[in-house]
Amino acid sequence: MALTKRRSASPTSGETRRTNWAGNVRFSARKVASPTSTDELQEIIAGAEKVKAIGTGHSFSAVADTDGLQLDLTRLPRIVELHPAARRVRVSAGLRYSDVVEMFHRNGFALANLPSLPDVSMIGAIQTATHGSGKGQRSLADSVHAIEMIRSDGELVRVQRGDPDFAGVVVGLGSLGVVTSIELNLVETYDIRQRVYEDLPLERAQEEFDGLMASGYSVSLFHSWSRPNFVDSLLVKRKVGGVGRFPMSFFGARRAARSRHPVRGVSASTCTQQLGVVGPWFDRLPHFRIGGTAARGAELQSEYFVPRAQSSAALEQLRRCAASFRQVLLVNEVRIVSGDDHWLSYAYGTDVTGFHFTWKPDREEVWKAVREIERHLVPLGARPHLGKIHSLSADEVTRHLPMAEPFRSLRSRYDPRGAFANSTIESLGL
Numbered sequence: 230m231a232l233t234k235r236r237s238a239s240p241t242s243g244e245t246r247r248t249n250w251a252g253n254v255r256f257s258a259r260k261v262a263s264p265t266s267t268d269e270l271q272e273i274i275a276g277a278e279k280v281k282a283i284g285t286g287h288s289f290s291a292v293a294d295t296d297g298l299q300l301d302l303t304r305l306p307r308i309v310e311l312h313p314a315a316r317r318v319r320v321s322a323g324l325r326y327s328d329v330v331e332m333f334h335r336n337g338f339a340l341a342n343l344p345s346l347p348d349v350s351m352i353g354a355i356q357t358a359t360h361g362s363g364k365g366q367r368s369l370a371d372s373v374h375a376i377e378m379i380r381s382d383g384e385l386v387r388v389q390r391g392d393p394d395f396a397g398v399v400v401g402l403g404s405l406g407v408v409t410s411i412e413l414n415l416v417e418t419y420d421i422r423q424r425v426y427e428d429l430p431l432e433r434a435q436e437e438f439d440g441l442m443a444s445g446y447s448v449s450l451f452h453s454w455s456r457p458n459f460v461d462s463l464l465v466k467r468k469v470g471g472v473g474r475f476p477m478s479f480f481g482a483r484r485a486a487r488s489r490h491p492v493r494g495v496s497a498s499t500c501t502q503q504l505g506v507v508g509p510w511f512d513r514l515p516h517f518r519i520g521g522t523a524a525r526g527a528e529l530q531s532e533y534f535v536p537r538a539q540s541s542a543a544l545e546q547l548r549r550c551a552a553s554f555r556q557v558l559l560v561n562e563v564r565i566v567s568g569d570d571h572w573l574s575y576a577y578g579t580d581v582t583g584f585h586f587t588w589k590p591d592r593e594e595v596w597k598a599v600r601e602i603e604r605h606l607v608p609l610g611a612r613p614h615l616g617k618i619h620s621l622s623a624d625e626v627t628r629h630l631p632m633a634e635p636f637r638s639l640r641s642r643y644d645p646r647g648a649f650a651n652s653t654i655e656s657l658g659l
């Protein structure tokens with residue numbers, strides 16, 4: 230549905246964001262615009278040759294880059310409209326989860342899931358299908374009911390669940406338009422307790438993978454592969470009022486007596502509270518506390534998703550090649566994400582298991598490591614997280630995106646002049 234249309238532009242100039250959070254992507258934009266109204270934003274977009282919105286810049290790929298005008302939306306009017314009867318909220322696109330989650334909770338509401346870091350922008354997370362973990366949990370894009378976005382002709386459109394374009398626009402890598410607001414579905418607020426278990430036998434993880442990952446509302450395995458036959462730790466997050474205590478021994482792993490950071494040997498001071506202490510969802514589902522992560526990152530990240538049935542085989546492949554990448558690895562996290570219908574999602578049409586790698590910031594060694602991991606996981610149907618580092622070809626990525634062609638048609642309608650295109654979109658042939 231078209232809402233309004235505006236024309237003619239004069240972008241504000243100012244300081245561009247030079248690099249992403251991790252510093253491995255140097256942005257090409259030479260100008261930044263920080264509009265203060267939707268009208269102004271529409272004019273800027275319609276008048277710019279190349280333009281792209283940036284969220285909090287936490288992606289590790291060049292997905293947010295543009296060689297034209299960088300858009301910083303943080304000066305747009307803040308929208309937070311709660312609709313309790315509909316169990317929905319409308320928020321301005323540039324807000325971070327950490328800006329709003331406490332307010333949702335105070336009003337009796339919650340989101341079904343969150344990523345490990347709550348300080349990312351909601352729209353950046355949604356456009357890249359950022360995810361948490363848990364049986365029956367889809368990526369964060371699943372909470373979207375509707376979005377309002379400005380196409381490259383400057384027209385503001387609203388697309389909601391049920392509209393034919395909806396499954397194409399929500400996970401769009403910023404290539405269809407600039408989203409100004411999102412409407413999210415909420416659930417009733419809930420409390421969570423989390424516990425860490427140490428030294429999980431890899432064999433048990435492989436044999437009982439589904440049961441293990443279903444043993445809490447959200448479950449993660451953390452592996453340094455320093456002792457390949459033991460997963461360093463298992464993080465189990467359970468809803469209060471749900472099933473079960475936290476026994477001393479669990480799938481052969483030992484309950485940790487102290488709080489643990491996912492990376493072995495690092496202080497847990499930035500982590501959300503563990504040891505079974507009850508807390509609200511927004512202060513337990515993310516691994517890291519709001520504001521607890523450094524302003525700049527000394528790490529790189531990659532992630533590959535395999536169909537759920539291949540989880541045990543993927544662990545076996547990683548065990549085989551661990552010696553080739555563990556020197557540069559900080560931690561490998563394993564999570565599950567349920568299938569969805571978003572065209573560019575790695576979980577399109579199938580339940581997946583995500584194998585995430587946090588790397589030391591050594592780009593050369595990381596490239597070698599990702600190639601080796603890809604060599605072992607691609608035969609199992611691995612798909613990459615497009616907000617993270619990978620070295621797969623367009624063919625290797627789009628072979629698992631059955632809706633790539635419809636997405637291209639959608640782009641030719643929303644952005645016929647390619648204003649939102651960038652190296653990520655072009656290299657994937659999308």
Ligand SMILES: Cc1cc2nc3c(=O)[nH]c(=O)nc-3n(C[C@H](O)[C@H](O)[C@H](O)COP(=O)(O)OP(=O)(O)OC[C@H]3O[C@@H](n4cnc5c(N)ncnc54)[C@H](O)[C@@H]3O)c2cc1C
Pocket residue numbers: 250281282283284285286287288289292293294302322323343344345346349350351352353354355356357358359360361402403404406407408409522526614616617
């Ligand atoms: C410490 C850390 C932990 C992380 N944990 C997780 C995790 O648990 N799970 C996971 O899946 N990922 C995780 N990530 C990856 C991260 O969530 C994604 O890369 C996400 O995109 C970051 O959001 P952002 O706002 O920084 O996006 P950006 O990198 O700024 O942008 C991402 C994309 O969104 C687009 N975009 C931004 N704003 C708009 C807009 N207004 N309209 C249209 N498009 C827009 C950009 O153009 C770009 O294509 C983590 C990253 C870090 C650094």
